[in-house]
Amino acid sequence: MPDPLRAAIAALLATAAVPGIAQTGGPPPTPAARLEAPQPALPATGFAQGISAAQIAELTGEAFYWGLNIAGQYELRYVYTQFEGHPAFRGVNRMQAFDNLMDASVRYATTVNASTLYSGGAFDVSHEPVVIEAPAVTDGRYWSVQAADQNVNWFFLAGSQFTGNDAQRYIIVGPHWRGTIPAAFRSTQIVRATSNTFNIAVRVAVTSRDAADMAGARKVVHGVAAAPLGQWLANGGTIPPLKDQPIIKTGYRNFARMAKIVDLGRSMTAVDFIQLLSLSINDASFTRRTDSVKETQTLARLQLLGLREGVLFDPSLLTAEQVAAAQAGFDAARIKAKAALERSLIDMNGWRLQSSLFHDDLDYVTKAGSDDVAWGTPVPYQSHSIAYVFRDSKQQLLDGNRAYTLTLDLANLPPVTEFWELPVYDSAGYFIPNPVSRYSVTSYMLAAGAYAVKDGKVTFYLQPDRPADTDKQRNWLPTARGDTFQLAARFYGPMAPLVDGSYPMPAIEAADTRATPGRH
Numbered sequence: 001m002p003d004p005l006r007a008a009i010a011a012l013l014a015t016a017a018v019p020g021i022a023q024t025g026g027p028p029p030t031p032a033a034r035l036e037a038p039q040p041a042l043p044a045t046g047f048a049q050g051i052s053a054a055q056i057a058e059l060t061g062e063a064f065y066w067g068l069n070i071a072g073q074y075e076l077r078y079v080y081t082q083f084e085g086h087p088a089f090r091g092v093n094r095m096q097a098f099d100n101l102m103d104a105s106v107r108y109a110t111t112v113n114a115s116t117l118y119s120g121g122a123f124d125v126s127h128e129p130v131v132i133e134a135p136a137v138t139d140g141r142y143w144s145v146q147a148a149d150q151n152v153n154w155f156f157l158a159g160s161q162f163t164g165n166d167a168q169r170y171i172i173v174g175p176h177w178r179g180t181i182p183a184a185f186r187s188t189q190i191v192r193a194t195s196n197t198f199n200i201a202v203r204v205a206v207t208s209r210d211a212a213d214m215a216g217a218r219k220v221v222h223g224v225a226a227a228p229l230g231q232w233l234a235n236g237g238t239i240p241p242l243k244d245q246p247i248i249k250t251g252y253r254n255f256a257r258m259a260k261i262v263d264l265g266r267s268m269t270a271v272d273f274i275q276l277l278s279l280s281i282n283d284a285s286f287t288r289r290t291d292s293v294k295e296t297q298t299l300a301r302l303q304l305l306g307l308r309e310g311v312l313f314d315p316s317l318l319t320a321e322q323v324a325a326a327q328a329g330f331d332a333a334r335i336k337a338k339a340a341l342e343r344s345l346i347d348m349n350g351w352r353l354q355s356s357l358f359h360d361d362l363d364y365v366t367k368a369g370s371d372d373v374a375w376g377t378p379v380p381y382q383s384h385s386i387a388y389v390f391r392d393s394k395q396q397l398l399d400g401n402r403a404y405t406l407t408l409d410l411a412n413l414p415p416v417t418e419f420w421e422l423p424v425y426d427s428a429g430y431f432i433p434n435p436v437s438r439y440s441v442t443s444y445m446l447a448a449g450a451y452a453v454k455d456g457k458v459t460f461y462l463q464p465d466r467p468a469d470t471d472k473q474r475n476w477l478p479t480a481r482g483d484t485f486q487l488a489a490r491f492y493g494p495m496a497p498l499v500d501g502s503y504p505m506p507a508i509e510a511a512d513t514r515a516t517p518g519r520h
Contacts, residue, residue: 031127035092038251045306046317057329059305060270064333065364066298069371071276073150078258079108080122081250091247093228095121097221107263110429111374111488114439115421117221119202125174126196126285131232133239135223137165139216142205142418145224149195150286154380156191161493175287195287207444253279265428270330271315278313294362341369346501351387353501354378381499387489393507400479403463403511410456417493419443424477427484434478451475
């Protein structure tokens with residue numbers, strides 16, 4: 001091994017002691033050992049003595065507005081780095097690619113797409129940086145790698161629409177990291193994360209979906225790799241193959257129900273939520289925004305719920321009345337946040353465009369509404385914009401018991417530099433199981449001739465039952481009886497009309513006239 005590499009590895013190991021690892025006077029623990037070490041126990045706490053039910057409800061709502069995405073990040077990191085046996089488990093600081101498109105079995109993240117292969121994972125750069133490498137992409141397909149922290153700061157964007165298709169590499173360092181970066185990295189390849197903990201998401205487009213296309217997409221998604229700097233150095237200045245990267249199960253604090261609330265949109269209770277926030281507040285890798293006056297003031301108020309450093313919230317210390325008050329505040333906040341989101345979105349003929357161009361990071365209520373509908377949003381408009389639709393052209397909620405149509409004019413398709421996708425989700429933001437395993441329609445499949453086109457237009461049929469007509473079957477988007485549904489259109493590489501909301505998106509039309517009691 002070259003002497004500079006030996007020196008760099010030695011420098012990485014020469015770090016201070018970590019709680020949970022006994023120091024014996026020998027060599028200091030490795031970064032991996034630090035992440036594996038169980039975090040020390042903390043005293044338990046409940047709500048403040050004498051707090052009223054009204055205060056509990058109000059403060060739980062405030063916690064929901066401030067911390068919904070933070071709680072989701074903590075739960076998702078648990079799935080990636082601690083929940084052994086779950087399909088998404090991969091260990092920390094390690095990517096894992098999926099060879100197939102997402103489907104209705106995915107319940108650990110809401111509003112995923114069904115048009116790209118995914119890779120990614122949870123990362124913690126508290127103890128050393130992470131290196132990312134991507135191969136040259138020679139077939140011109142869309143690909144991207146993006147990183148976001150618990151506050152939905154998308155601080156890193158690379159890929160075909162951002163940095164081109166040549167081979168590239170980057171190093172991500174923590175916000176307070178100090179050390180030596182290998183001399184080969186240019187300044188534009190050095191990225192400072194906004195938090196020590198973050199997720200990386202890789203997307204690689206699937207176009208025609210034939211065997212050659214899938215093989216090409218899999219080659220790219222497996223080619224984008226990440227690993228801690230120590231592994232990169234030990235492997236001679238390149239990321240080792242995934243099979244040679246250790247699977248590091250982390251020692252982050254957790255609680256038993258985390259294994260049962262992976263689908264947060266449906267399963268998480270108010271008490272679960274407060275526990276997740278308590279854990280995140282006591283996790284140093286969730287870097288605090290100490291420069292935010294609003295966040296500091298919010299956290300000061302939330303101490304009455306036991307949400308503070310040095311103690312862990314324990315729901316067993318609550319009375320039944322306190323649990324009920326917290327749940328009431330949680331439920332009310334969810335309704336208020338969704339209404340705030342709907343008001344903030346830009347109307348595009350009934351579709352509601354979410355564009356980060358107009359996002360206010362200090363509007364916690366609206367931000368919670370965004371994260372409840374689609375965790376990790378708003379996404380940066382430089383990547384893509386999203387248009388939600390919850391209602392038909394008559395302003396009735398989209399009802400899975402009914403039939404609808406959506407017609408696109410081929411002469412005025414959504415203007416994008418990359419591609420668009422129209423996915424359908426249930427009321428909680430998950431794909432709907434259906435007999436044809438179809439969860440969305442895309443511009444790629446339209447170009448490939450997958451859909452029936454008539455008179456320069458393509459009409460999609462959103463309904464629970466398979467149409468009898470064969471052309472309509474080709475254009476069928478299945479829904480589910482007994483639930484409302486929603487669409488979250490993705491516009492990758494949006495042109496200005498899909499950033500400012502001036503594009504006239506076609507409305508969804510009810511194809512029947514049956515009354516829908518309680519759905520107005």
